Amino acid sequence: MKSVTNIIKKEVKELLTPAALVPIILMAAIFGSLGNIIGGAGDEAARPPVIGVIDQDGSALSTAAFQTLNKSAIVVYNGSSVSEGLTVLDEREGVALIMIPSDFSERITNNQTGELQVIWIMKGAGIMDSLSSTSVDLILQLACSSVSKVLIDQHSSVNSSVILNPAVKSETTIFRGKEMAGISPGAIAGFLSQQAFVVPLIVLMVIIMAGSMVISSMGTEKENKTLETLLTLPVRRSSIVFGKLAGSAIVGLILAIIYMVGLGYYTTSITAGGPIDLSRYGLTLDALDYVLVGISLFLGLLSALALCMLLGIFAKNYKSAQTLTMPITLLAMIPMFAVMMLDFNTMPLVGQVLLFAIPFTHPMMAIRSLMFDDYTLVVGGIVYEAAFAFVTMAIAVWAFRKDILLTGRLRKGGERPLNPIWRALFKMNRMRPR
Amino acid sequence: MQKKVGVSDLIAIEVRDLVKSYGSFCAIKGISFEVNKGEIFGLIGPNGAGKTTTLRVLATLLQITSGQVKVFGHDLEREADDIRKIISYLPEDAGAYKNLTGRNYLEFIAAFFGNGRRVEEIVRKGVEIADLAERINDKVETYSKGMTRRLLVARALMIEPKLAILDELTSGLDVLNSQEIRKLAKKTSSEGTTILLSSHNMLEVELLCDRIALMNNGKIVEIGTPEELKKKYDCENIEEVFVKVVA
Numbered sequence: 200m201k202s203v204t205n206i207i208k209k210e211v212k213e214l215l216t217p218a219a220l221v222p223i224i225l226m227a228a229i230f231g232s233l234g235n236i237i238g239g240a241g242d243e244a245a246r247p248p249v250i251g252v253i254d255q256d257g258s259a260l261s262t263a264a265f266q267t268l269n270k271s272a273i274v275v276y277n278g279s280s281v282s283e284g285l286t287v288l289d290e291r292e293g294v295a296l297i298m299i300p301s302d303f304s305e306r307i308t309n310n311q312t313g314e315l316q317v318i319w320i321m322k323g324a325g326i327m328d329s330l331s332s333t334s335v336d337l338i339l340q341l342a343c344s345s346v347s348k349v350l351i352d353q354h355s356s357v358n359s360s361v362i363l364n365p366a367v368k369s370e371t372t373i374f375r376g377k378e379m380a381g382i383s384p385g386a387i388a389g390f391l392s393q394q395a396f397v398v399p400l401i402v403l404m405v406i407i408m409a410g411s412m413v414i415s416s417m418g419t420e421k422e423n424k425t426l427e428t429l430l431t432l433p434v435r436r437s438s439i440v441f442g443k444l445a446g447s448a449i450v451g452l453i454l455a456i457i458y459m460v461g462l463g464y465y466t467t468s469i470t471a472g473g474p475i476d477l478s479r480y481g482l483t484l485d486a487l488d489y490v491l492v493g494i495s496l497f498l499g500l501l502s503a504l505a506l507c508m509l510l511g512i513f514a515k516n517y518k519s520a521q522t523l524t525m526p527i528t529l530l531a532m533i534p535m536f537a538v539m540m541l542d543f544n545t546m547p548l549v550g551q552v553l554l555f556a557i558p559f560t561h562p563m564m565a566i567r568s569l570m571f572d573d574y575t576l577v578v579g580g581i582v583y584e585a586a587f588a589f590v591t592m593a594i595a596v597w598a599f600r601k602d603i604l605l606t607g608r609l610r611k612g613g614e615r616p617l618n619p620i621w622r623a624l625f626k627m628n629r630m631r632p633r
Numbered sequence: 634m635q636k637k638v639g640v641s642d643l644i645a646i647e648v649r650d651l652v653k654s655y656g657s658f659c660a661i662k663g664i665s666f667e668v669n670k671g672e673i674f675g676l677i678g679p680n681g682a683g684k685t686t687t688l689r690v691l692a693t694l695l696q697i698t699s700g701q702v703k704v705f706g707h708d709l710e711r712e713a714d715d716i717r718k719i720i721s722y723l724p725e726d727a728g729a730y731k732n733l734t735g736r737n738y739l740e741f742i743a744a745f746f747g748n749g750r751r752v753e754e755i756v757r758k759g760v761e762i763a764d765l766a767e768r769i770n771d772k773v774e775t776y777s778k779g780m781t782r783r784l785l786v787a788r789a790l791m792i793e794p795k796l797a798i799l800d801e802l803t804s805g806l807d808v809l810n811s812q813e814i815r816k817l818a819k820k821t822s823s824e825g826t827t828i829l830l831s832s833h834n835m836l837e838v839e840l841l842c843d844r845i846a847l848m849n850n851g852k853i854v855e856i857g858t859p860e861e862l863k864k865k866y867d868c869e870n871i872e873e874v875f876v877k878v879v880a
Contacts, residue, residue: 423728428788431692431722432745433714602655602695 225529248335249293251276251284258304260365263349264315264342268297271338281318285373288320294331295319297339303366307346310358313366315339321374321384323542324391324567332384339368375544375571379480391567399535399563401461402496405454406531406559409500410507411524413447417511418520427605436599440508444592447504452497488569491577495562498584502558503527505591512598534560543568543576555580558587644703645670645796645827646691651700653686660686662851663700668829668844673822675838676831677875678848684831685725685800687848691829692722692798705795721794725801727785731774735765735784738773739791746792759791762817779810786814790821797821799830803837815841835871847875854878 250272254261268274276287276296284296298316307313317339319332346365350357372379372387379387420426429439484492507527514520534557537543543551543564554560561580568576598604646668653661661683668674676684689695691702693713702709704716729738736756743755760769763784765776773781782805789797802818803811818841822828832838838845839859847855847862855862855878859871868874 423731424724424726425728425730427689427692427694427724428722428727428742430694431717431720432742433718434745435714605689605694 225526247272248295248331248338249273249275249288249291250335250338251278251288251293251296253277253279253281253284253296253298255279255301256299256303259353260304260307260313260346260349261299263345264299264303264366267342267345268338271341272335285318285320292322293320294322295335297335307350307361307365308355308357310361312361312364313346315342315366315368317368317370319370319372319384321372321387323545324374324388324571336368336385342366375573377480377482377571382480391570398566399538402499402559402563403528403531403535405496406500406503407524407528408454409447409450410503410527411521412450413443413504413507414511414514414520414523414527415517416443416447417508418514418517418523421514422516430599430604437596440592440596440599444501444504444508444595448497448501452500482570484566484569488566491569491574491581492562492565495565495577495581495584498581498588499559499562501588502584502591503531505588505595506530508595509591509598512595512604530557531559533557534563538563538567544573555583558584643669645672645705646674646829647701647703648687648691649701651687651690651702652698653683653690653695654698660851661690664846664848664851664853666846666853666856668827670827671822671825672843673818673828673830673841675842675845676829676848677833677835677838677845677871679833681850682848683851684833684848688722688798688800688829688831692720693717694722719795720798721789721792721796722798723785723789723800723802725804729773729781729784729788732772734772735763735769735776735780736760738784739763739769739788742788743791755791758793759787761787762790763787778805779807782806783810783814786817790817790826793824794826796827796829799828801832801834802830802841803832803834811837835875839871845871847871847878849875849879 250268252265252268252274254265254277265277269277275291275293276284278284281296281298287293288296296318298318300314300316303313303315317335319335321332343364343366347362350362350365355362370381370383372382372384374384374387417426420429430436507524510523510526511520514523534554537546537550537554538560541550543554543560546554561577561584565577565580568574644667646666648667649665650663651661651665652659652663664683664687666674676687678684686695690697690709691704693709693716697709705719707715707719709716729735730741733741739756739759740752743752743759746752746755763769763786765780765783768776768780769784773784776784782803786799786802789799797818799818803814806814815837818828818830830838830841842859844856844858845862846853855874857865862871862874863869866874866877868877
């Protein structure tokens with residue numbers, strides 16, 4: 200028994216290292232925060248939706264429908280002007296303006312299906328953003344049921360199929376200034392969500408692949424001591440950093456080109472070949488958009504490579520280099536999940552700042568933003584990515600000139616202790632000066 | 634008129650009160666020594682004595698904490714780039730890029746020291762030193778440890794450096810390979826290259842070096858030619874000298 204305990208103790212001590220714990224703790228924290236944001240969106244969807252109603256009919260049937268709508272939703276506008284209704288809804292964060300046309304009851308009593316005209320005000324293109332439109336759909340069904348009930352109570356001679364389905368919905372969606380007739384927010388979100396899953400996933404894969412190349416290269420160079428040889432050759436340290444980055448960037452660029460070709464086919468097929476042609480509403484990318492997406496992706500890659508180069512400084516060998524790809528993976532996973540579930544424009548400010556600060560967010564969001572002509576966000580992201588990459592590369596060049604590259608000490612003759620973050624990273628990789 | 638030769642013209646390495654600390658740990662505690670041009674100078678001592686750290690400082694890999702180091706008149710702190718042009722460093726247990734062939738590796742290194750014909754000359758010399766026959770065209774990953782070390786020694790010496798810094802020159806090699814590489818070092822020295830090497834193999838150092846410095850616990854505890862030291866401590870070999878000095 201004593202031997203087993205002894206082995207268990209050794210195993211736990213060996214396996215429960217900061218390198219094993221930190222990523223798990225970070226991952227738990229990230230998923231916790233995402234859960235809060237998604238939970239918040241869910242709570243919002245559970246609340247009665249805010250709507251406006253224009254009853255142009257004024258009949259018993261339309262009144263029954265209105266009363267149901269009023270009971271199940273928060274009606275913030277009940278007037279006769281569409282533009283006024285949309286303004287009020289915009290101010291009160293409403294989701295739909297429902298119009299009951301003047302011929303509503305006349306059509307039903309004449310054995311024709313009535314029409315409920317819905318103007319959707321779509322706030323964001325994230326999956327969570329379309330939840331409120333789903334609850335309005337349910338309320339509209341309830342309104343139709345109340346119309347059926349009135350018809351039954353009146354012992355109406357209307358055809359039974361019309362009694363059971365007295366009205367249909369005709370819809371128009373307004374999203375980021377674009378008016379899209381005959382399409383619901385759910386349909387748009389559905390199409391965009393296909394992209395929202397695939398694009399960030401591909402960006403994540405490219406970043407992880409290219410990033411692990413740089414870190415592994417550093418780890419291998421240290422393990423084989425080829426780095427020591429390289430550093431004693433008559434070549435400037437900055438040239439070594441730029442050479443390594445450029446080499447990896449070229450490989451990354453090849454990956455990006457493959458990605459762009461695949462993506463080109465992908466977006467063409469979803470915008471033109473699907474059941475709903477998004478190009479009809481101007482939701483397509485032109486040549487300039489593709490260039491911007493390419494630049495954003497390249498700069499995102501460069502930022503990732505420069506960050507990996509910095510992390511690679513802490514790699515002791517190839518094996519420890521693999522562990523060090525974890526922070527980059529985590530950093531890329533945050534925007535990936537956020538972009539999949541939420542829309543940047545409808546997120547809380549803190550979330551927006553956090554996401555904007557991660558350079559990998561921008562290539563993940565670029566396509567969706569460009570589809571809706573949000574050039575400010577894309578160009579701003581590109582500028583930020585360029586600045587991030589430049590600063591990170593400058594730090595990498597600085598680190599290449601210091602003992603830290605080989606020994607793990609920051610200060611010349613350093614009597615002062617290391618910064619806790621650097622210390623933790625060294626501890627993770629158990630680096631010791633020789 | 635003949636130019637007057639000063640003492641400094643004969644000195645390849647000048648180390649004065651060199652201290653190297655890592656935080657509170659002091660790896661080198663104020664050592665001083667000189668290496669003459671064309672000399673083979675050995676640093677010997679047990680593991681952790683500070684040999685590798687000293688070599689890494691001289692190879693411009695580590696910054697010094699205090700003291701002064703000059704290599705062929707160039708100040709280490711201010712003129713590291715100039716020093717890198719005239720030195721060659723061979724780390725202990727070093728490797729080469731495994732996906733390159735032996736020849737490609739030599740070409741990669743040679744490209745830092747010249748262009749065109751000069752590169753060809755350097756590579757030709759490297760191939761000759763490595764003496765790997767047809768295997769020079771095979772990938773490094775297929776080499777045995779001995780073959781890799783030969784390639785690396787060739788890499789270090791083919792550029793005809795003014796100073797070759799060799800850490801544990803025969804590390805991991807068998808007797809025959811070790812002997813051959815020692816001969817190679819001797820030959821290179823006779824052609825004008827100054828060699829600074831470290832070893833914990835005291836017999837090797839005794840065979841190879843013109844002068845040696847015994848290091849222990851970050852300090853140089855004795856310095857001189859092997860013969861002088863053996864005579865001074867009345868010992869048959871350097872290993873015995875070291876034991877006596879440390880004791």
